[in-house]
Amino acid sequence: MRQNSCIALMRLPGLLLLLTAGAAFAGESVVLTTGARLHVERHEIDGDRIRLYDSSGYIEMDAVKVRSFEVDEPAPVAPATAVPAATAQATPAPAPAAPAVITPEQLADAAADKYGLPRKLVHSVIKAESAFQPKAVSPKGAVGLMQLMPGTSAMLGVDANDPVQNVDAGARYLRDLLLKYDGKLWHALAAYNAGPGAVEKYNGVPPYSETINYIRRIDADFKK
Numbered sequence: 001m002r003q004n005s006c007i008a009l010m011r012l013p014g015l016l017l018l019l020t021a022g023a024a025f026a027g028e029s030v031v032l033t034t035g036a037r038l039h040v041e042r043h044e045i046d047g048d049r050i051r052l053y054d055s056s057g058y059i060e061m062d063a064v065k066v067r068s069f070e071v072d073e074p075a076p077v078a079p080a081t082a083v084p085a086a087t088a089q090a091t092p093a094p095a096p097a098a099p100a101v102i103t104p105e106q107l108a109d110a111a112a113d114k115y116g117l118p119r120k121l122v123h124s125v126i127k128a129e130s131a132f133q134p135k136a137v138s139p140k141g142a143v144g145l146m147q148l149m150p151g152t153s154a155m156l157g158v159d160a161n162d163p164v165q166n167v168d169a170g171a172r173y174l175r176d177l178l179l180k181y182d183g184k185l186w187h188a189l190a191a192y193n194a195g196p197g198a199v200e201k202y203n204g205v206p207p208y209s210e211t212i213n214y215i216r217r218i219d220a221d222f223k224k
Contacts, residue, residue, distance in 0.1 A: 027041060027042075027071070028040060028041075028042065028043070028069050028070060029070040030043065030052055030066060030069055031066070031067045031068045031069070031070065032065055032066060032109075032110075032113055033065055033066070039101070039102065040052045040102070043069060047063075048062060048063050048064070049062060049063065050063050050065075050066055052110070059107070059110050059111070059114070059164055059168055060114070060168075061110065061113065061114040065113045065114065102164075104126065104132045104134060104145055104163065104167070107145070107163060107167040107168075108122045108123050108126055108145075108167055109122075110167075110168075111168050111170070111171035111172075112171060114168070114171070115171045115172055115174075116175065117171060117174065117175055117178075118222075120222055121174075121222050122167075122171055122174070124218045125146065125170070125174065125192070125218055126145050126146055126167070127218075128214060128217050128221070129142075129145065129146055129147040130144065130145050130147055133145070134163040134166075143160040143166070144160050144161065144163060144166035144170075145166050145170070146166055146167055146169070146171070147170075148160040148166060148169060148170060148173075152173065153169065156169040156172065156173060173192065174188060174192060177192060177196070180196070181199070185219065185222075186205055186219070187199055187204065189214065189215045189218055189219075190205045190215060193210070193214045194206050194208055194211045198211070
């Protein structure tokens with residue numbers, strides 16, 4: 001096996017945008033400093049942290065990662081015209097707008113930005129784990145986009161069935177493993193797949209064919 005790949009965790013500079021504390025809006029687009037856009041119901045600002053809410057929960061990230069917010073403009077209303085009383089009919093109220101859909105790819109980008117990981121890496125892990133299927137369940141009981149095991153979900157304090165929490169926790173766990181193994185990508189991926197205990201037992205990537213193939217698949221996709 002060739003020498004393990006290493007990856008440097010990205011760091012972003014200080015706050016790029018001063019935001020009004022306590023601001024919250026319904027129906028808006030969040031423009032990240034990377035240029036990505038997320039459609040959310042509202043946001044809340046708490047010091048240097050921002051929570052982005054949708055119908056299934058929220059993502060929390062550093063305010064430095066957000067460039068701006070763009071409030072969704074309501075559709076223009078045509079001026080009312082007079083209707084004779086004899087022919088006037090009640091007009092039904094318009095149906096509420098459907099909540100904006102946040103895709104797995106957008107969740108991956110937001111989590112990668114939040115934890116200082118390359119977006120491509122988080123995409124590659126999700127692709128290998130679940131093929132971007134939010135409801136994926138493995139024979140061993142791993143759940144969701146990043147295939148969190150029940151024990152890992154409990155340790156991270158999340159509901160793995162919630163895609164927002166699943167991706168956020170999976171990216172946080174991957175970040176922690178990279179820190180644990182001094183940025184060695186293969187060690188971190190091996191621990192994500194087989195558990196840190198297996199990496200410690202073999203002082204590196206364990207000789208499991210499933211784990212070795214898993215690492216090579218992600219490493220190759222990440223480097224495309």
